[in-house]
Amino acid sequence: MNQPLLEIRNLTFTYEGAPVPVFEELDLAVRSGEFVLIKGPSGSGKSTLLRLVCRLNRQQSGTIHFMGRDVATIPPAELRSSISYVAQIPQMVDARVGENLLLPFSFRANSKKPVPQPDTLYRMLDEFYLGGVTLEQSALKLSSGQKQRLAFMRSILQEPEMMLLDEPTSALDPESAAMVFSIMERLNREKKMTIVSVTHSDYRPESVKTLTFMLENRKLTLAP
Amino acid sequence: MNGIIDISTGKLLLAFTFIIIAQASSFIYHLGLNRDIAVGAVRTFAQLFLMGYVLTFILGSESLLLTVAVFAVMVVSAMFIVRGRVKEKQVSYILPTFLTMLVTYFATAMFVSGLIVGTTPWWEPRYFIPTGGMVIGNSMSAIAIALERLFRDLRQQREVVEMKLALGANYREASDDVFRNAVTAGMIPSINAMMGVGLVFIPGMMSGQILSGTDPLIAIRYQIVVMFMLVGSTAITSIIVMLIVRKRCFGSGEEVLLTPR
Numbered sequence: 196m197n198q199p200l201l202e203i204r205n206l207t208f209t210y211e212g213a214p215v216p217v218f219e220e221l222d223l224a225v226r227s228g229e230f231v232l233i234k235g236p237s238g239s240g241k242s243t244l245l246r247l248v249c250r251l252n253r254q255q256s257g258t259i260h261f262m263g264r265d266v267a268t269i270p271p272a273e274l275r276s277s278i279s280y281v282a283q284i285p286q287m288v289d290a291r292v293g294e295n296l297l298l299p300f301s302f303r304a305n306s307k308k309p310v311p312q313p314d315t316l317y318r319m320l321d322e323f324y325l326g327g328v329t330l331e332q333s334a335l336k337l338s339s340g341q342k343q344r345l346a347f348m349r350s351i352l353q354e355p356e357m358m359l360l361d362e363p364t365s366a367l368d369p370e371s372a373a374m375v376f377s378i379m380e381r382l383n384r385e386k387k388m389t390i391v392s393v394t395h396s397d398y399r400p401e402s403v404k405t406l407t408f409m410l411e412n413r414k415l416t417l418a419p
Numbered sequence: 420m421n422g423i424i425d426i427s428t429g430k431l432l433l434a435f436t437f438i439i440i441a442q443a444s445s446f447i448y449h450l451g452l453n454r455d456i457a458v459g460a461v462r463t464f465a466q467l468f469l470m471g472y473v474l475t476f477i478l479g480s481e482s483l484l485l486t487v488a489v490f491a492v493m494v495v496s497a498m499f500i501v502r503g504r505v506k507e508k509q510v511s512y513i514l515p516t517f518l519t520m521l522v523t524y525f526a527t528a529m530f531v532s533g534l535i536v537g538t539t540p541w542w543e544p545r546y547f548i549p550t551g552g553m554v555i556g557n558s559m560s561a562i563a564i565a566l567e568r569l570f571r572d573l574r575q576q577r578e579v580v581e582m583k584l585a586l587g588a589n590y591r592e593a594s595d596d597v598f599r600n601a602v603t604a605g606m607i608p609s610i611n612a613m614m615g616v617g618l619v620f621i622p623g624m625m626s627g628q629i630l631s632g633t634d635p636l637i638a639i640r641y642q643i644v645v646m647f648m649l650v651g652s653t654a655i656t657s658i659i660v661m662l663i664v665r666k667r668c669f670g671s672g673e674e675v676l677l678t679p680r
Contacts, residue, residue, distance in 0.1 A: 250672030251581055276587030304587040332680035353587065367495040 198263055199224040200357060200389055201248065208243055217243060218413045221257070225357070225391055230403050232381045233393045234418065235410035241393035242283065244410070245359040248391075249280045257366035267390065272304035279355035283362040285339075285346035292337075293330030295345065299353045311352055322381075323348045324374045340371025348380055351388075358382070358391035376400065423631045427569055437461070442474050486544045490551050494521050497559040504563040505572050511676055516562065519656055524554050527652040535644055543560060553624065553645055554652045558608060561653040563658055565605030572597040573668055574677050581675060590669040593668040605657045608651045610613070616646055 217240035225231050233241050240298065246252040248259055250271050259266045266274055276299070287295050287329065293316065300310045311319075313330060320328055323344045343363060350358060360379070364372035380402045382388040394409040399405075407418040438460045444453040477485055481540050498517045505512070528551040533541025541547075573580065576597060583593035591598075616622060617639075621629075624645055628638040 219678070249585060251584065251674050253670050253672060253674055269671070271584070272587050272589040272592075275585055280585040282578065282582060282585070284578065286579050288579065298583070299586040302583070302586065302588040302592050349586065 199260075200227045200229075200262060200327055201225040201391070202258075202260040203248070204258045205242075206244075206247065206254075206259065207246065208252070208255055213347060213372060214270065216413060218410060218415065221359045221410075221415045223408070225389060227356075227389055228380075228387045229389055230382070230405045231391045232398070232400075232405050232407045233391065233415070234395060234399075234407060235393075237395060239410045241395075241410050242361050242409055244415075245280060245361050245391065245393060246315060248359060249275050249278050251280065270304075276302075276304040276353060278318075278359060279350035279353055280359040281346050281350050281359070281361065281363060285342040287337075287345070288336040288340055289335055290333075291331055292328055292345065293333045295334040296330070296349050299349065305353060308354065319348055319351075320331065322388075323378060332341065338371075340367045340374070343367060343371070344378065345377060347375070355388075357389040357391065360390065362394055363392060364394070364396060364398070372396075422644065429548050466501075475549070477548065483540070483542050486542050486547055489544075489548060490525065491521070491536065493555050494524060495550060497555045501559055501563045501566070505566045505570070507566070510570070510664065510667050512566060512660075512667060514662045516566070517661050519659045520555070520558070520562070523652060523656045523659065524551060524558065527554050527648060531644060531648050536641075549624070550645075550648070554648060557649045558653045558656050561605035561609065561657050564608075564659055565657045566664065567602045568604045569597060569601035569664060569668070572600060573675065574679055577675050577677065577679070584597070584673060584675075590666070590673040594665055594668075598661055602654075602657050602661050606650070606653055608634070609653045613650060616642070622646075 201224070203221060203223040203379045206221040207216050209216040217238075221244070223231075225310065226231065233244065235301045236242050243252055247254055248261070248266065250266060254267065261269065261274065261278060288298060293313070293386075296316055304375060316330060325341060325344055325348070328341065328345075334342070334345065335382070343366070347363075364375050369374065376398060379390060379392065380400050383390050399407075408415050409418045438456060441456050442453055444450065445456060473489075477489055494517070497520065498513065501516065502513055528547055529541055531550050532538050532543065532546040536546055538546045543597055573594065580593045580597065584590070612622075622642055622645070625635075625638045625642040628641060668675065668677055
């Protein structure tokens with residue numbers, strides 16, 4: 196039970212052509228059900244850290260273990276069907292909302308997962324403050340805030356073990372941002388979803404306990 | 420009428436009238452093309468004469484080694500042209516593309532020359548070299564178009580591809596659309612050529628055969644074989660090259676290696 200869900204040790208990363216690492220000898224342990232916030236100035240490597248965990252960037256040194264296994268030994272598609280990464284700018288394919296939500300189930304790594312039925316999708320759309328959106332409308336015509344919530348919902352449908360959220364509210368107006376924060380807290384509180392979110396906003400969740408880290412000057416430290 | 424009327428050197432010089440017209444047009448309308456037209460005319464003259472002598476030598480040599488060597492030189496030249504057009508630095512695509520081109524073009528030329536036309540030996544230079552030349556020339560453009568499209572689309576759609584990867588897609592599933600569009604873009608010119616042949620244009624090879632006295636009904640048979648050969652070889656070469664090169668656009672963690680330019 197004490198084994199962390201995610202354990203990072205001695206992680207150093209240098210961008211191609213950069214004279215110094217963006218961060219070095221970074222350690223982080225995240226246990227199941229925890230809500231971790233990583234803050235820090237722009238360019239401090241917060242997004243890179245998340246992308247390294249789900250192998251969207253190539254690891255250069257150190258170790259990253261997920262559920263006790265070195266991520267480098269887990270087939271990438273299998274890893275990413277267990278760790279859901281939501282990018283800063285949500286991406287949709289040029290198709291209807293329903294097809295976008297069910298996109299993960301068209302991939303082999305998710306083929307054994309149960310495909311949600313339309314009534315489940317409509318119920319979830321309500322929970323994600325997307326009550327007016329239908330499964331038949333074009334996903335590309337939604338607002339940024341709606342797309343962000345839809346991207347969250349799509350990730351949740353995969354039933355991942357952990358979610359990595361990259362600046363989930365940076366492109367949103369305050370009202371949409373509040374909705375996203377509320378969803379994040381509810382997921383953690385009610386579904387015990389492990390969340391690691393990077394942000395440079397002053398967001399402090401009120402309804403759930405969080406661990407906040409600061410990533411600056413190439414080091415990750417626990418914030419008071 | 421049988422046989423072909425030879426063009427004497429004097430009459431060949433008469434053809435320069437067309438170059439003089441082009442030069443005059445450029446001069447009068449300040450098109451700035453005089454130098455290019457002059458260089459182009461001289462190169463056409465020199466390169467084709469050189470080719471004529473080389474072909475005369477090869478066709479008379481009856482040497483398998485020489486035929487294969489000329490074929491290899493043609494493929495190497497094609498690869499340089501593809502490299503000049505694609506200009507990609509982040510992904511190493513040249514060696515696999517070259518090897519695929521060499522093997523598939525050779526197999527196609529062998530199939531057409533030895534099996535369909537039925538020459539003896541199968542590498543009979545008079546058939547093998549022109550067949551190979553047509554396959555290489557046509558398919559080379561298709562590969563250049565397809566590679567350019569693959570790299571461009573993977574860069575432009577990197578975020579969508581990464582979104583699919585993040586949702587559990589493997590690299591093939593994530594880049595399925597990009598792959599399909601690249602192969603299609605390369606193949607469209609060959610397919611369009613099949614649509615227009617005989618209606619919109621008379622292909623060069625068929626025109627050449629008719630000019631040299633071949634019965635048009637024989638010439639069309641050759642042309643049909645050539646058109647089918649070009650579509651087939653373009654499809655197989657483009658698909659193999661795209662499968663190999665697409666894999667090289669992703670790292671060991673199936674991460675996208677191409678970064679924005």
